[in-house]
Amino acid sequence: MAGELPFQKPLAELRAKIEELKRFGEEKQIDFSDEIARLEERCRKLESEIYASLTAAQKMQLARHASRPTALDYIQYIFKDFIELHGDRAFRDDLAIVGGIARLNGVPVTVVGHQKGKDTKDNIARNFGMPHPEGLRKGLRLMRQADKFRRPIITFIDTPGAYPGGAAEERGQAEAIARNLLEMSAFRVPIVCVVIGEGGSGGALALGVGNRVLMLEHAIYSVISPNGAASILWKDASRADEAAEAMKITAADLMRLGVIDEIVPEPKGGAHCDPERQAETLRDAIWRHLEQLLRLDEEQLRKDRYEKFRRMGQFTFIQYEEVDA
């Protein structure tokens, strides 16, 4: 298989062996069906073992896989009548962010997401899914529109981070993120966010202030990319794997830390092995949460979202020892 990752190698080897045995059997007219069945069983077991015990670094590889389904893939599969809308009305149309209006089970919704490219050319046009300020403002414009017309908002998060460039700074990258956080927290409509691949830093969070935050099984979400963390902490970007472990970036970690609400399972081998089935599972999960949220009124929705984020963080107070007088 193209784009095979190091930890998938034993599986690929086993599969190749099975194929070889099948071919050999056909050629020589020998019945190997028992052996093949046995090997296939072993293959399934090995697969389960590998994917149940992926390390953070391995998940990082899956989350960044070149053929991992992107926001537009899920949009095509999950929604009906999608109309893509463009631009921030101030500077330009940033293709690192996509969005528009669509229907989910008959309900009109607004969809916004980070968009990575499908090939080199596409990736350059979409800046590898790293938005400039105008991209985040494009997303905000669409979400404001959703708020006005009382449409629920669904966001797909998949970015290495907001783009760190000179022009981005000049146009207020930090302000754009901050503004999105403030306004998303106060919208009167249900917001469901899904981390589908890489949730990198403030650029990810800028589409991430939802009533519900879901994560695909092998997606990652962190304050800084593991590569960035390694180069800052240890002045050595090659220690990204170590940083990935230390920073607790997997869906299971974030579930434990109370940051996300549900882990959406992926097909064996990751979302890219069966995008259509992945999209179906995801649609069901999104709809399940949306259905619950649609029962809340505007104030309840705002309160629910505010309280969700108000609770986040862990701290303590100094315990002073009592002194006997």
Place this chain on the structure above:
Amino acid sequence: MSIKDLFQKKRKYATIPSQKAKRDIPEGLMTKCVRCGTILVSKELEKNLKVCSSCGYHFKLNAWERIRITMDDGRLFEYDSDMISVDPLGFPGYADKLEQQAEKSGLKDAVVTGEGTIGGFPVVVAVMSFDFFSGSMGSVVGEKITRAIEQASRKRYPLVIFSTSGGARMQESILSLMQMAKTSAELARFHEQGGLYISVLTDPTLGGVTASFASLGDLILAEPGAIVGFAGRIVIEQTIRQKLPDNFQTAEFNLRHGQIDKVVHRKDMRAMLAKILELHMVREGGASHGR
């Protein structure tokens, strides 16, 4: 031999390597300006609010130095003074580093919050301190800032936040990131109530702090020369593979690009804050919270 070698320039005078020109500075008595290299008498520098008398460089102030020169009588009624960080991820070396930082700075974390008055106007203030963990924002910074905003909402006091930060604290990873959403959501409520928030950016203010509460002021002031931005200079230079101009991300640069309202010299900051507070007074008396 090339032609160039024939025309080699002969030096007319000897140059002394700058290393040797470095004078020995008695510990504490004198301070060398980080920017222009002028040797300053520490006591004079202190009197000058830690601004270089030669080039105007604004030295970093820690939280209590800032409070002393900003609040009336240098006084603050402190909130949550005993809140401290935990190590929620079991991050290698974090617990030890927290202890070191506390010892080094005399602070419990990177922000001091509380209430007091400026020019007679009651305010809630939060003052960040770069000397604790580079002013990074973890759960404690996020929680203390959020509680300060809540207090300002409840008391209908204006809010002043002095920011300085290297960004979100990596050792608390996702929980640090969530503090950005938490503080911004609290500010949404404060602004809806009509509260006045003055954000003051000091050197340096970067990353998750700039990308949340520091950029959400009704007015945004900055000290001269303060570096303010989202990504750090080195990260940007590595990304775009270009050298950035010297003035990149300075307060003046941000002013020119429309990102802040005003650059205010340290000696004028107190008066400027008082004036802004006064301009937001409502007729019923007391500082305005709008309405």
